[in-house]
Amino acid sequence: MNMSTGASLAERAARVAAVAEAHAGDVDVKGRFPQEAVDAMRAERLLSIQIAKELGGEGANIAEIAEVCSILGQSCAAAAMVFAMHQIKASSLVSHGADVAWHSAFMRRIADEQLLLASATTEGGIGGNLRNSICAIEVEGDRCRLEKDATVISYGANADAILITSRSHAEAASTDQVMTVFTRDQYTLERTHVWDTLGMRGTCSDGYLFKGRAPAEQILPKPFAEIAAQSMLATSHLLWSAVWYGIAANAMARAQAFVRAAARKAPGQTPPGALRLAEASNLLQILKSNVVAGLNEFEAAKADADRLSSMGFAVAMNNLKIGSSETILTIINHAMLICGIMGYKNGTPYSLGRHLRDAHSAQLMISNDRILGNTSNLLLVHKQDTSLLG
Numbered sequence: 001m002n003m004s005t006g007a008s009l010a011e012r013a014a015r016v017a018a019v020a021e022a023h024a025g026d027v028d029v030k031g032r033f034p035q036e037a038v039d040a041m042r043a044e045r046l047l048s049i050q051i052a053k054e055l056g057g058e059g060a061n062i063a064e065i066a067e068v069c070s071i072l073g074q075s076c077a078a079a080a081m082v083f084a085m086h087q088i089k090a091s092s093l094v095s096h097g098a099d100v101a102w103h104s105a106f107m108r109r110i111a112d113e114q115l116l117l118a119s120a121t122t123e124g125g126i127g128g129n130l131r132n133s134i135c136a137i138e139v140e141g142d143r144c145r146l147e148k149d150a151t152v153i154s155y156g157a158n159a160d161a162i163l164i165t166s167r168s169h170a171e172a173a174s175t176d177q178v179m180t181v182f183t184r185d186q187y188t189l190e191r192t193h194v195w196d197t198l199g200m201r202g203t204c205s206d207g208y209l210f211k212g213r214a215p216a217e218q219i220l221p222k223p224f225a226e227i228a229a230q231s232m233l234a235t236s237h238l239l240w241s242a243v244w245y246g247i248a249a250n251a252m253a254r255a256q257a258f259v260r261a262a263a264r265k266a267p268g269q270t271p272p273g274a275l276r277l278a279e280a281s282n283l284l285q286i287l288k289s290n291v292v293a294g295l296n297e298f299e300a301a302k303a304d305a306d307r308l309s310s311m312g313f314a315v316a317m318n319n320l321k322i323g324s325s326e327t328i329l330t331i332i333n334h335a336m337l338i339c340g341i342m343g344y345k346n347g348t349p350y351s352l353g354r355h356l357r358d359a360h361s362a363q364l365m366i367s368n369d370r371i372l373g374n375t376s377n378l379l380l381v382h383k384q385d386t387s388l389l390g
Contacts, residue, residue, distance in 0.1 A: 009064055012044040013071040021075035027202035028078070028354050031195065033158045034202045037072075037079035038116065046083065048111035050090045055104060056111030062235065063295045066242035073246020074253075077358035078202025080246055082116075084239040085154055085203075088232060089117035089163045092179060092220065095231040102217045106161075106181060118159035120210060124149035128366060131228060132174040136167035137219065144216040146180065147209070151193060154205040160184050164210060165224055177224035180214070187212035199357030230308050234298050234317045236366070241291045241324035244362050245284075248331040251355045252277075252284050255335035258342065258350045273338035280334040287327045294320040311382035318375045325362035332356050 007015075020037035027034045041047055050065060051057025065087050072080035090110070097103030109115060121130040135148040146166055153162065161183045168178045193207025220227060255277055262271035297316050301307040332355050336343045339350040346353055 007044075009049065009058075009060065009068060010071065012046060013068040016040040016044055016046060016079075017071050017075040020072060020079040024076035024079070024202075024354070027076060028199075031197075031201040031204070033155055033204045034076060034079040034082065035158075037076060038082060038158070041083060042114040045111075045114060047086060047090075047114045047116060050087055050094055051107045051111050052094070052098065055107045057107070062238060062298055066239055066291065066295055069239050069242035070246040070249065073243040074250040075246075076202070077243060077247050077355070078200055080243040081200060081203050081240075082155055084243050085119060086117050087239055088235050089119050091231045091235040092163060092227050093181075096220050096222045096227050100217070100221055102215070103181070103220070106183075106218075113160070115160035116155070116158065118153055118156050118162045120148060120150040120153045120156070120162050120164040120208075122150060122152045124151050124207075126174075127151070128370070130165065130366070131177070131225070133165055133167045133177050134174065136170045136172060137178060137180060138170065139216050139219075142216050143213065144180065144219060145213050146182075147211050149192070149207075150210050151207040152195075152205045153189070153208050153210070154203045156189055156206060156208055157191075157204065162187065162210070162212075164212070168223070175225065178219050179224045179227055180212075180219045182212040182214050182218065186214040198360060199354070200361045226309075229314070230305070234301075234308075234313070237317045237321040237324075238291070238294050238298060240362070240365060241294065241320055244324050244328045244359065245287055245291055247355050247359050248284055248287060248328040251332045251335040251352055252280050254343070254350045254352060255280060255338040258339045273340075276334050276338050280331050280338070283327055283331045283334070287324060287331065290320055290323050290327070311378045312385055315375055315378050315382060315384070318371045318378075321366070321371060322368055322375075325365075325368060328359045328362060329356075332359055 016037060019040040020034060023034060023036045046068065048057040049060040053059045069080055069084045072083055093103055093107055122128050123134055125134050126132045138145045148164060148166060161181055163179055163181055165177050165179050167174065168176050188211050189208040191206050191208055195205045259271045259273050259277050301313050307313055332352060336352050339352060342348045342350040343352040345351060
């Protein structure tokens, strides 16, 4: 509950969603940051919901955060994705920084000031392979310095802090990585790539040459390999999937409204799109079940470090991402066929162009081919779990 208003998390998310929806079209057309929606997130104190109560947050669990993502996703996918990516970064701090004085104090700052966190894991020369780095952090005494050719930093120009990956030192292997927090006053960004894309335009994921200097205590104490395996990758797949579910749910709602309007015009006749609507409903339920099962799996695994780092858990999270990212496109395509030209045209109550374009990013955010390759390697040595109860 929000102590200042007494409103539930869902009610607060719905208020933000209303603001996001009012500006979603303009955000998409202009490829601009969804500032109004993020301001509303701050006003509702949504940016700190994951942080522990003793640090000023609300201690929200992964399912509660996913629900907010899905509510926002039904209004503006870009705003929802900004929120999801912020929470993914927050999960790394919550899971791996609570025992460190600087990171605990920083989490309190996030809650007090509603700071927005961005991520810089991609790099020129390695693409989207986040478990490899070319750049290396330099530590001199109690200070550190980093320069990185970050080909994508989502909403980097609008963030209050960036969590960035690098090799742990100049002689380290490409997979020996750390993650460091740099606050806005500790780095400069020189834009090198402009984010002009098919969809998710409001995430403003430009590329930058990042140059930062900060106290070395801002390096997270755990190796990035552990952070990725135990919090970041699973949280990414779950919260992204929740956003995608929101996009698909809104497409389904538009298609249902179209079929109902057709039914009112011709009483006693089954509208042409009704059967396809039933098919879309079935697919949406499958998608929802996939996400809910993943949320439950993650919640159970969090209490068991071995399970959290197991091959079986990695396979389950990989499959969640693959299934969600592919199913939404089928659902939205069904909705487009139901709504016909009214779904194809912009500016109608049934328009689905933005939904379809935004949804096409899902298979590319960590490429499905890369994930399938990882899963195929795991399945060479891991026996697929066939129990219904896990």
